[in-house]
Structure formats: structure tokens, C-alpha cells
Amino acid sequence: MAxxxxxxxxxxxxxxxxQVYRKLGGYTAVEKALKTLTPDDVTExxxxxxxxxxxxxxxxxxxxxxxxxxxxxxxxxxxxxYDESEPGTFKDRHIxxxxxxxxxxxxxxxxxxxxxxxxxxxxxxxxxxxxxxIEKAIAEAYQNGFLGENILGSGYSLNLxxxxxxxxxxxxxxxxxxxxxxxxxxxxxxxxxxxxIVGLYGSPTVVNNVETIAxxxxxxNNGGESYAAIGVGNSKGTKLISACGHINKPGxxxxxxxxxxxxxxxxxxxxxxxxxxxxxxxxxxxxxSVPILPADLILKTAAGEPRLMSYExxxxxxxxxxxxxxxxxxxxxxxxxxxxxxxxxxxxxxRHESCGQCSPCREGTSWMxxxxxxxxxxxxxxxxxxxxxxxxxxxxxNTICPLGDAAAWPVASAIRHFREEFEEHVKLQKCPF
Amino acid sequence: MPLxxxxxxxxxxxxxxxxxxxxxxxxxxxxxVPPAMCYYSKLEGSGGKCRTCLVKVAQGSxxxxxxxxxxxxxxxxxxxxxxVVQNITSPEAMDSRQAITEFLLLxxxxxxxxxxxxxxxxxxxxxxxxxxxxxxxxxxxxxxxxIDIGDKIKLNMNRCILCYRCVMVADQITDxxxxxxxxxxxxxxxxTHILKAVDNDFSGNMIDVCPVGALTDNTFxxxxxxxxxxxxxxxxxxxxxxxxxxxxMKSNEVLRVTGRKDKxxxxxxxICNDCRFDYKELKDWTVEGPRTxxxxxVISQNHYETVAGISVIAPK
Amino acid sequence: MQExxxxxxxxxxxxxxxxxxxxRYPAGRQKSALLPVLHIAQSENSxxxxxxxxxxVASLLDIQPIEVYEVASFYSMYxxxxxxxxxxxVCHTGPCWLNGAEKIIAHFEARLGIKPGETTADGKFTLxxxxxxxxxxxxxxxQVGQEYHENLTAEKVDNLLEQWKRENKVSHTxxxx
Numbered sequence: 001m002a003x004x005x006x007x008x009x010x011x012x013x014x015x016x017x018x019q020v021y022r023k024l025g026g027y028t029a030v031e032k033a034l035k036t037l038t039p040d041d042v043t044e045x046x047x048x049x050x051x052x053x054x055x056x057x058x059x060x061x062x063x064x065x066x067x068x069x070x071x072x073x074x075x076x077x078x079x080x081x082y083d084e085s086e087p088g089t090f091k092d093r094h095i096x097x098x099x100x101x102x103x104x105x106x107x108x109x110x111x112x113x114x115x116x117x118x119x120x121x122x123x124x125x126x127x128x129x130x131x132x133x134i135e136k137a138i139a140e141a142y143q144n145g146f147l148g149e150n151i152l153g154s155g156y157s158l159n160l161x162x163x164x165x166x167x168x169x170x171x172x173x174x175x176x177x178x179x180x181x182x183x184x185x186x187x188x189x190x191x192x193x194x195x196x197i198v199g200l201y202g203s204p205t206v207v208n209n210v211e212t213i214a215x216x217x218x219x220x221n222n223g224g225e226s227y228a229a230i231g232v233g234n235s236k237g238t239k240l241i242s243a244c245g246h247i248n249k250p251g252x253x254x255x256x257x258x259x260x261x262x263x264x265x266x267x268x269x270x271x272x273x274x275x276x277x278x279x280x281x282x283x284x285x286x287x288x289s290v291p292i293l294p295a296d297l298i299l300k301t302a303a304g305e306p307r308l309m310s311y312e313x314x315x316x317x318x319x320x321x322x323x324x325x326x327x328x329x330x331x332x333x334x335x336x337x338x339x340x341x342x343x344x345x346x347x348x349x350x351r352h353e354s355c356g357q358c359s360p361c362r363e364g365t366s367w368m369x370x371x372x373x374x375x376x377x378x379x380x381x382x383x384x385x386x387x388x389x390x391x392x393x394x395x396x397x398n399t400i401c402p403l404g405d406a407a408a409w410p411v412a413s414a415i416r417h418f419r420e421e422f423e424e425h426v427k428l429q430k431c432p433f
Numbered sequence: 434m435p436l437x438x439x440x441x442x443x444x445x446x447x448x449x450x451x452x453x454x455x456x457x458x459x460x461x462x463x464x465x466v467p468p469a470m471c472y473y474s475k476l477e478g479s480g481g482k483c484r485t486c487l488v489k490v491a492q493g494s495x496x497x498x499x500x501x502x503x504x505x506x507x508x509x510x511x512x513x514x515x516x517v518v519q520n521i522t523s524p525e526a527m528d529s530r531q532a533i534t535e536f537l538l539l540x541x542x543x544x545x546x547x548x549x550x551x552x553x554x555x556x557x558x559x560x561x562x563x564x565x566x567x568x569x570x571x572x573x574x575x576x577x578x579x580i581d582i583g584d585k586i587k588l589n590m591n592r593c594i595l596c597y598r599c600v601m602v603a604d605q606i607t608d609x610x611x612x613x614x615x616x617x618x619x620x621x622x623x624x625t626h627i628l629k630a631v632d633n634d635f636s637g638n639m640i641d642v643c644p645v646g647a648l649t650d651n652t653f654x655x656x657x658x659x660x661x662x663x664x665x666x667x668x669x670x671x672x673x674x675x676x677x678x679x680x681x682m683k684s685n686e687v688l689r690v691t692g693r694k695d696k697x698x699x700x701x702x703x704i705c706n707d708c709r710f711d712y713k714e715l716k717d718w719t720v721e722g723p724r725t726x727x728x729x730x731v732i733s734q735n736h737y738e739t740v741a742g743i744s745v746i747a748p749k
Numbered sequence: 750m751q752e753x754x755x756x757x758x759x760x761x762x763x764x765x766x767x768x769x770x771x772x773r774y775p776a777g778r779q780k781s782a783l784l785p786v787l788h789i790a791q792s793e794n795s796x797x798x799x800x801x802x803x804x805x806v807a808s809l810l811d812i813q814p815i816e817v818y819e820v821a822s823f824y825s826m827y828x829x830x831x832x833x834x835x836x837x838x839v840c841h842t843g844p845c846w847l848n849g850a851e852k853i854i855a856h857f858e859a860r861l862g863i864k865p866g867e868t869t870a871d872g873k874f875t876l877x878x879x880x881x882x883x884x885x886x887x888x889x890x891x892q893v894g895q896e897y898h899e900n901l902t903a904e905k906v907d908n909l910l911e912q913w914k915r916e917n918k919v920s921h922t923x924x925x926x
Contacts, residue, residue, distance in 0.1 A: 075775075087842045087881040118775075125788065125826045126882055128924040129895045161773040164924070166784050167825030168617075169880070183783035183810075185614070185823040190481035190509050201778060244844045244885040251886050288843055288881075329885070331844055345843045349880050355823075356595065356614075356621035358482050363536035366619040370572045387569060394532035397503045398484055613815045615822040626818035627800045 003230050005218045005238050006211065007254040010098050016133055018140035021101040027146055029217035033109045034154040037220070042113035046216065048224025050236030055081055055172065055209030056089075056287060056327040057402075058311055065206055067196035068114055074203040076116040080107060081177055081209050082123035085169040087288035087349060088329025091240035091252050092210035096123070096130040099214070100137035104160065106213035108146060109220050111158050114206055118159050122177050125166040135162050169353035173401045174207035176355065187357045188401035211240055232258030235310035239328050241270075246334035248272035261285075261307040261314075262299050265332065278334035282418070285314055286326020288346045289406030291413030292339070293323050319413065338433035339418040340425055343410055344372040350407035361404040364395035368411055375422060378430040385422045389415055437514040438495075441465050442522045454507035454518055455486055459697065465520050466697075468530075468559050470537070470644050471596035472508035473699055479601055480508035483594060484533045485559060489526050492517035504529055527563075534563040540574045540619070541645075542591045550646030552659040555698060556594065577622060582612060583630040585651050585710050586640060590622050593647035599623065599639035606703055607633045623647065634673055637709040641692045641700050652710055653681075653689040662688055664724035665743070669717055673705035679724050680715075685742050687713045693724070720745050757805045763789060766925055767809060779810050783820055786810065787827055788924050796836060796921030797828040825879065833868040833875035835918040838892040841878045844885035853889045854878065856903045860910055873914070894920035 014020040021027075033042050047062030068076060080103070084092040095103055103121070111119045123131045138160055141147045149157045168186045170176045175189035178200050199205020215237065219227050228236045235257035244250045247265070249272035255264065264270045265280065274280050283298040284290060300307055302321035307313055314325045333342065351365040368391055374380045388411055396408035415422060424432050436447040439457050442465040448457045456474070458466045467488055472480030480486075486508050490501035495515025504526055507518070520526055538560060545551045577590035595614065600623070603610035612631050615624045625631065631639070640648045662681040669676045681689040690709045692700030712718065722745050759767065767786055774781035786806055787798065794802045803817040810817075821827045828836075837857060841850045854876075858864060861874050868875040884890040887899030898909060912918075 084883045085881055088844055088885050090883045090885050093883050120773075124883070125784070125824070126892060128788070129897075132925075159773075163773075163781075164785050164788060165824070166788065166827060167879075168823065180784065181781060182778070183780035183812075183816075183820065185617075185819055190506070201775060242886060244888060245847050250888075284843075331847070331885070333847065337847060342843050342847065345841065345846045349842050351618060352825075352880050354618040356616070356618040358484055359533055359536045359594065360484055362595070362619050362621070363539045367536075367539060367570065367572065394529065394536075398487060398529055398533070400481060400484075610813060611815055613819040615818055617823045617825075624818075625815070626822070 002254070002256045002259075003238055004254050006095065006099075006102070006214055006240055007252070010094075015099050016097075016101070016137060018101060018137065018144060021099070022144075025221075026101050026217075027105055027144075029105055029220035030108045030112075030146055031152060033112055033220050034152050034156055039113045039115055042109060042220060045219055045224035046113070049219045049227035050224075050231075050234065051212065051215060051219065051227065052236075052311065053209055054211035054215070054239065054328070056086060056289075058325065061208060061212055064196070064208070065114060067194065068206055069197050069204040070115060072204050075118065075201075076114050077200045077203055077205040078107060078111045078114050078116045078119040079174075079177065079181065079200060079205060079207045080119070080121040080213050081172060081174060081207050082121050082127070083165055083169075083172040083177060084127075084210070085124055085172055085353075086327050086329055087346065088242060088244060088284060088331040089287045089327040090242045090244070091328065093127060093130060094240075094252050095210055095214050096127070096134050100134045101141070102214045102217060103134070103210060104137055104141050104147075106216040107160055108141075108151070108158060109216050110206075110208065110213055111160075112156055116206075117157055119161075120181060120200075121160070121162045122171070122181055123162055123164060124171070125164045128164060131162045131164055138162070168355075169349075170355045170401075170403060173403065176401070177207060178205065185355070187355050188403075190400055230256050232308065232310050233312050235312060235325075239309070239325070241309065241328045241330050243271050243330045243332065245330075245332035246275050246278060246337065247332045248275050255309055257308075257310045258313075259309045261309055264309055264330075265299075271330075271332065274332070274334050276334075278336065280332065281335045281337055282333045282339065284323075284329070284331040284333075284410075286324045287329035288331070288349065289409055290324040290326040291319055291322070291409050292343075292417065293321075293413075294417045297321055297417070298323075319409070320416075323413070336433065338376075338431055339414050339421050340372065340376050341431060341433070343414045344369070344376050346410045347372050347407070350403065354403060354407070358400045358404075360395045361399045361407065364391050364404070365407045367391055368395075368407070372411075375425050376431055378425065378428070380422075380426045382423065382426055385415060385419065385426070437512055437516075439512040439514075439516045439518065441518045442520050448512060450511075452512055454488060454490075454505070454510050454512055454516075455480075457512050458507065458518075458520065467507045467520050468555070468562075469508055469697065470555055470559065470594060471598065473598050473601070473642055474697075475699060475703075476598060476601040476605060476642070479596075479598060481506045483537070483596055485530060485537070485563075487526055487529050487533070489519040489523035490516060491519050491523075530563045531565060534559050535565055535569070537594050538564065539570060539572075540591070541594075542574065542576075544592070548589075548592065548646040549649045549654060549659070550592075550643075553698075554646060555644040556592075575619060580628070581651065582625060583632050583636065585637060585706070586631060587649045587651050587654060588623060589647055589649070590624075592645045593623055594645055595621055595623075596644055598642040598644070599648055602638050602642050602703075603631070603636070606638060607635045609633060634705050634707070635703060637706045638692065638700070638703045641694070641703075644698070650689060650691075650709075652713070656688045657683055664726060665745075666693065666721040666724045667718040668721065669708065669712065669719065671705060671708055673707060675702045675704070676708055677702060678704055678708055678718075680718060680720070682715075682743070685715055687715055687718070715743065755801055757790075757794065757799075757802050759789075759793060759809075763793065763923070766923075771810070780812050780816070782810060783812070783817065784824070785925075787817070787821060791827060792921045792923040796832045796834075797830060831868075832921075833872050835873060835893060835913055835920045836875045836877060837920075838877045838879040838882075839865070840880070840882045840884075840888070840890045840892075842881040844881075845888040845890055848888035850889040852903070853891070853901050853906060856906050860906065873917075893918070894922060895924055
């Protein structure tokens with residue numbers, strides 16, 4: 001049986017209630033950390049765990065924490081990135097809705113490790129109903145002495161608040177998130193300096209994803225080494241995968257990293273195969289921004305090795321034949337799906353979500369969408385296909401923040417692997433689907 | 434503090450710690466200086482947005498000689514000791530600059546024939562050097578109607594490249610900002626939201642910092658092509674600003690007053706609206722002599738030493 | 750909400766809520782409360798942010814009105830024009846599209862007689878398309894106020910519309926109350 005860290009008790013009725021969560025062993029990580037570990041001990045365990053940021057970038061969490069300027073006289077902040085908006089990704093909504101106390105517990109041990117006495121959960125505004133569930137849980141944690149002044153008599157104090165966004169994917173970029181938390185437009189900041197040095201209100205700040213933070217209690221309770229024992233290679237632990245599209249069992253699955261992709265798609269324990277017995281055509285494995293792969297390359301690497309659900313295996317072959325684990329948003333398409341139309345919806349998404357601050361992203365995203373609209377609508381030319389590749393190439397790497405890359409990669413990869421389908425749209429002067 | 438050594442396009446220069454690649458290049462001067470469409474040294478926090486100044490860092494520093502993985506904005510990247518930068522010697526940087534120029538022109542109306550900025554427009558200059566020979570798009574351009582923001586300033590949003598300079602001017606040198614960037618993405622625009630006049634003593638500087646013809650001087654509108662005017666340094670006693678300006682003259686008529694701009698198009702000192710808009714008689718000014726205009730203007734071709742009927746009093 | 754000479758004003762209860770939100774941020778950082786306060790302001794102003802309402806929010810947080818306009822026009826959840834009582838937001842990004850979002854949009858259009866971005870003549874419904882709502886596993890998905898409705902079918906849409914018409918659905922309720 002695979003280890004479950006995030007979904008372990010998810011089906012227990014009333015898990016969002018403090019007493020229920022507590023009876024299942026909740027808040028023991030807070031007790032253990034505050035009573036028996038120093039903040040540096042906690043950081044050390046997180047480093048040992050090999051946990052990587054689960055929001056998409058996959059940066060080692062312990063290392064991110066170690067950049068924080070501890071000597072700074074200024075307040076330190078831990079901010080939870082609950083701006084889940086990457087198409088294909090819907091795991092974080094689940095955690096806050098069903099198991100908010102595990103997130104709060106993670107916020108407490110994380111804040112303790114970083115020396116933060118105020119922490120915020122920045123949650124996308126569309127999920128206001130989840131914000132209210134979390135706020136209720138926060139109130140319970142205060143009532144039971146796990147938040148507020150002098151927690152458990154340890155001398156450590158923490159205030160935790162929720163902050164709603166208002167509809168902006170870009171606020172998932174950590175510096176845009178901090179701007180938004182300061183009541184401004186969600187324009188990403190120019191880095192360096194990084195938030196660990198100059199973050200919220202100019203103070204040292206760590207921004208971590210919901211799933212990352214919700215994993216911390218388990219690591220504190222069981223030790224970093226136990227966590228590192230799960231998984232494969234440098235892909236340690238478990239990962240929530242949001243599976244959607246043309247599969248029989250869409251939903252959220254917690255996997256041990258290293259599970260074969262083929263098993264994930266076809267086994268009844270997970271996606272349960274392609275709907276209506278259809279043929280697998282393509283997969284976007286890590287949220288809309290990662291390169292799309294055709295069926296043969298998602299199941300096996302170009303070298304013929306079975307592809308695994310891990311950071312390394314999905315990236316095997318680089319962008320020519322590989323992709324990324326990203327946020328774990330796993331979008332499956334069967335043979336009835338039009339790659340061009342799907343790409344057009346992504347292009348529209350990135351144009352809509354570009355903050356508009358830097359020129360390649362602002363202009364490039366809208367240009368790519370317009371061309372794709374023409375191709376899908378039957379007015380495209382063969383030249384347009386090459387033009388798309390060229391625009392994507394010049395948006396990628398030239399922008400202030402990763403949104404430019406996120407907009408360019410889907411375009412480049414769809415044409416790389418499905419060029420005939422674009423050409424067919426041009427030749428037929430209509431969408432063949 | 435010891436000086437840091439940095440090499441830009443094979444030219445070595447020594448600069449203080451905390452200097453950006455852009456300013457190190459400006460210290461060298463000439464062709465190695467990257468173009469700046471949004472960066473403005475007098476405006477805090479400016480730069481990083483237009484991406485025209487992207488350069489290649491071939492060696493990060495003497496200590497860590499690895500190249501930087503992506504091109505960097507030279508206006509916002511600090512030099513390290515032993516850094517090696519490639520600007521015009523990097524095909525990659527040149528290729529990107531061409532693409533950025535294309536992006537900036539994508540929604541630009543290309544209405545230079547009827548634009549008062551023509552002749553002193555940084556986007557014109559950028560396109561001249563880095564633009565493509567052909568247009569690769571016939572998509573519909575986003576359009577806005579020109580509006581007056583206050584009686585002295587014309588906003589032609591179609592020409593705007595969203596450099597944020599005018600917003601920073603309003604934030605940093607006027608007492609109250611009433612305009613800003615509204616909307617998001619390719620729908621972003623400079624606006625006051627509900628029609629409000631931008632009205633304060635220093636608002637006219639928004640015109641001077643605008644790299645394109647998005648903000649122009651209504652009092653100069655269609656008076657003359659700028660290359661038919663003759664610029665003179667002049668000053669007057671002013672209680673609000675230094676009173677040091679440039680008069681743009683046609684025979685004895687003052688057509689326009691602006692701040693004095695350096696070779697990168699940046700004003701030396703911000704001037705007040707009284708000097709800019711209200712003193713348009715030659716008698717209001719002490720004329721110091723012809724203004725040498727560098728680099729960013731066709732006017733520099735307009736050689737002259739004196740103009741009949743204008744008495745010149747050079748400053749001591 | 751009371752209006753005096755067209756200047757909006759929150760009631761005591763709402764002002765207390767605003768004060769409580771401002772206290773979540775350090776002293777002098779009251780601008781941080783802008784996003785949550787705009788959500789409240791919109792709910793108190795028939796679901797949209799009028800210039801007067803935004804000016805009022807600026808005064809509550811002691812910031813310039815332009816700072817409010819800049820923010821309100823950046824985030825897609827704020828409406829800068831009047832909307833119907835019940836705003837129906839249909840997700841049409843990739844995963845929802847793969848699972849038939851276009852049919853759902855077409856069904857709403859047919860039933861309501863309006864296109865996305867429009868409001869019915871009786872002012873009861875506004876139809877909007879939105880980008881990913883992070884519920885892709887249950888696509889197609891719509892949002893109405895704070896409610897998500899998932900795994901939509903034409904039949905479910907009919908039932909929902911029936912229900913909303915019956916109860917005179919108002920989607921812009923104060924999200925904190």
C-alpha cells in the first residue's frame with residue numbers, strides 16, 4: 001500500500017473539525033517542534049526530507065528556507081501560496097476544503113522554523129468558500145492554544161490570517177503574490193532581490209505552496225529521512241496528482257513519486273484508463289504550462305525506458321522528447337481531442353492572465369492567440385505555423401517572470417509533436433475535428 | 434570600496450559596487466550602450482519592463498565564472514567583479530532585441546507622419562537600428578481614442594509602450610498622482626479611469642520622460658516638425674524649479690519649452706509647468722546659446738551658431 | 750448600505766468587519782486590506798464597483814483613488830460595470846473545454862437569450878466566461894457567487910436556472926458574512 005501523507009484521512013467525516021483532526025493525531029507536530037526541536041532542527045529535517053516545492057517550480061524547500069536572512073532585524077514572514085490557478089491543477093482546493101487543519105499545522109511548524117510571528121495564507125478569490133472553511137479552522141486553532149500568544153507555553157507566538165485574491169493567475173508567481181498581498185496590482189517584481197531577502201513589506205519572506213506546507217507535519221513527526229525513503233532518485237516523498245480530461249476516473253491521487261505513468265493512466269487504482277475505450281492521444285503532465293507529449297513519449301522515454309511520475313523521468317530527453325512534473329496537473333486527451341483547439345484555450349488563458357508589464361509577454365501572448373484563432377478557424381497559413389514557433393522562441397526566457405515561458409512552452413511543444421495536425425487545419429481550411 | 438572590473442563587448446571599465454550593467458556601459462559610452470525604453474536613471478524603480486536592453490552575461494564574476502542562463506535586463510542587473518557582458522557582440526542579444534522591437538511595434542499605429550514625437554522618438558530610433566525589414570503581422574491593432582488629460586497634455590494611448598515612466602514621475606515628483614496603469618495584459622492602458630485632469634505644478638514632465646508620442650505637449654501640437662525648430666539653452670528666475678530649459682524656436686517664436694535632455698534622452702532637471710507652458714515669449718528668457726542635441730535627434734544635423742535677432746548671453 | 754448624496758457608506762457592522770480586516774496587517778500597511786475590502790464593497794454595491802464606491806474605499810484605507818482603480822481594473826473578479834443579480838461564470842479553459850464547456854455555454858446562451866458578457870433585459874442574469882477555476886477534475890464547472898457547480902450537464906443547467914429564477918438568486922453576497 002502506497003504511503004499517504006496528504007490524503008491519509010481525507011475520507012474521515014468532519015476532518016475539517018478541530019476535534020476530529022486532533023483525535024487522528026493532529027497538531028502533534030506542533031507539540032513536537034515547539035517542545036523538543038529548535039527552529040534550525042525543523043529546517044534540518046525539511047532539508048533531509050528532500051521535499052521540493054509542490055507548486056510547480058520544484059525548488060528544494062529546505063534550501064529555499066535557508067536563504068532567509070535570519071540576522072535581519074525585520075519581521076520574517078511565511079506566506080502560503082494558495083493561488084491555485086494553473087489549468088489542470090485542483091489539488092490545493094481539496095486540502096483546504098477537507099483538511100484545513102493539516103495546512104494550519106504546517107503553517108505553524110514552518111513559521112516556527114523561519115522565526116515568523118505573522119503568517120498569511122493567500123488564497124485565490126474564487127475559492128472564498130474555502131477561505132471561510134480555513135478561517136473557521138484558524139479560529140478553532142486559536143481557541144485550542146495552537147495559534148496566538150505563547151503557543152503551548154513555549155514562548156513562541158504566531159498570528160495566522162487568510163487573504164483573498166481577486167482573479168489573477170499571475171499572483172501564483174511569488175513576488176506578484178506579495179504585491180497583491182500589499183494591496184497592489186499583481187505585477188511580478190524584478191529579481192534579484194529574492195523574497196528571502198526583500199519580501200513582504202520589504203522583510204525576509206518565504207512563500208510556499210499549500211501541498212508543500214501540508215506535508216511539513218508528517219516530516220516533523222516522522223523525520224526527514226523517513227520522507228526521503230519514499231520515492232525515487234531526487235524525487236522524494238509523495239505527490240498529489242490532479243488527473244482530468246478524457247479518463248474514466250478524474251480526481252486527485254496521492255502517489256509515491258516513481259509510479260510508472262502507464263500504471264497511473266490505466267490502473268483502476270488511479271485514472272482507470274481512457275473513457276469510452278478510446279485511444280490515448282496526448283498528455284499534459286504537469287499543468288497547462290509544461291510541454292505536451294504524444295502517447296508514445298508519455299508512456300516511454302525516447303530511449304524506450306518506461307516513463308515514471310518523477311521530476312527526473314518526466315524531464316528525461318529535455319524538451320525535445322520530455323516534459324516536466326510541474327504542479328502535477330495531469331491532463332489526458334484521447335483521439336477525439338483537437339490539439340490546436342486545446343492549445344488555443346491555453347493561449348487565450350495566458351493572454352488573459354499576462355500582467356502586461358513586460359513587452360514580450362504582453363504582446364507575444366496576444367499575438368499567439370490571434371494566430372491560433374485563425375488557424376483553428378480555417379484562415380491560417382503554413383507560414384503562421386513557423387511564425388508561432390518563432391514568437392514562442394522569443395517570448396521564452398525574455399520576460400520578467402516565468403509566465404512568458406509558461407505561455408511559450410505549450411505552443412512550441414504542440415507544434416513540435418503535432419505539426420501535421422496544424423498543417424491539416426491549414427490545408428482543409430477548417431478544424432478537422 | 435574597491436572598484437569592480439567589468440568587461441562589456443571586450444571593453445574593460447571600472448565601476449563602484451551597486452552599478453548596473455547599463456550604467457557601466459554608459460560609463461564606456463558609444464555603441465556598447467544598450468537602448469533604454471523604460472529605464473530612466475532619475476526615476477527610482479524604473480526599468481526592467483521593456484526588455485530592449487537585454488544583454489548576455491558570458492561570465493557571472495571572477496569568483497563564479499559561469500554564464501547566466503538567460504539574457505538579463507542590463508538596467509536592473511548589478512555588475513560583479515570580473516563580469517563579462519556581451520551586448521552588440523552577442524548574436525543572441527541582438528536577435529532578442531529585434532524580437533522585442535517587433536513586439537513593441539505590434540500594436541503601435543506607425544503614425545509617425547502625424548506624430549509630434551517624430552524626430553525625437555526613441556521607438557523610431559530603436560526600429561531604425563533593430564527593426565525588421567518586413568511586417569510579419571496583419572492582425573488588428575488595439576486602438577484607443579486620443580484624449581486630453583488636462584488642457585496641456587495629450588494622451589495618445591495607441592502609441593504607448595507601457596514603460597511606466599509617467600506613472601513614476603507622478604509618484605515621485607508631483608504631490609498627487611491621479612493617473613496610472615489600468616486594466617491588465619494587452620488591455621493595459623494609461624488612464625485616470627474617470628476623466629480627471631492631471632493638474633499639478635510638475636505634471637508636464639510626463640511629456641519629457643515619455644519615450645514615444647503617447648504624451649505630447651498640447652501647446653506645441655502640430656506647430657512644427659521638431660527638426661524645423663532650433664533649440665536654445667535658456668533660463669529664467671523661477672521659484673518652483675531651476676528655470677533651466679530648452680527653447681525650441683522658429684525664427685523668433687518660442688514654439689515649445691522642455692527640460693534639458695542628455696544624450697540618453699533624460700532630463701538633467703525636471704522643470705515646472707509655468708516654465709514649460711506659460712512663458713512662450715522670447716523676452717521671458719535669458720538665452721544662453723544653441724543647444725547641442727546628441728544622439729537621439731535628427732535635430733543634431735541642424736547646424737547653426739546664432740539666429741538673427743536673438744541676443745545670446747552665455748552663462749559665466 | 751446607505752447613500753447620502755450619492756456617496757456610499759457602509760453600515761456599522763460592515764465598518765467593523767473592515768476594521769477587523771485592516772488589523773490583520775502591520776500598522777501603516779492598511780493598503781493590504783484593499784482586495785478583501787473591494788470584495789465587500791462590490792457585494793454592497795449590487796455586484797459592481799462604481800467610481801463612487803471605489804473613492805469611498807480609498808477614503809476608508811487612506812489611499813489615493815487611482816490606487817484603487819489600478820487594482821480594481823487588474824483583477825478579473827471585480828466588475829467595473831453594472832451586472833445582473835445573478836452572475837454566472839462559466840469556465841472555458843482547456844480541461845473544461847475537453848469536457849464540453851462549449852456546449853454548456855451554448856446551453857446558457859439559448860436558455861437566457863444572451864451572449865457571454867451580456868445581462869438579461871430583466872437584469873436577473875449576467876453570463877460570463879472565465880478562465881480556469883481549479884476544479885478541472887469535475888469539469889465542466891461554473892461559479893455563481895461563492896458556489897461552485899460541477900460536472901455540469903444541460904439538464905443540471907436547466908434545474909439550476911429553474912431554482913435561481915424561483916428564488917430570485919442574488920450572487921453578490923458579502924463573502925465574509
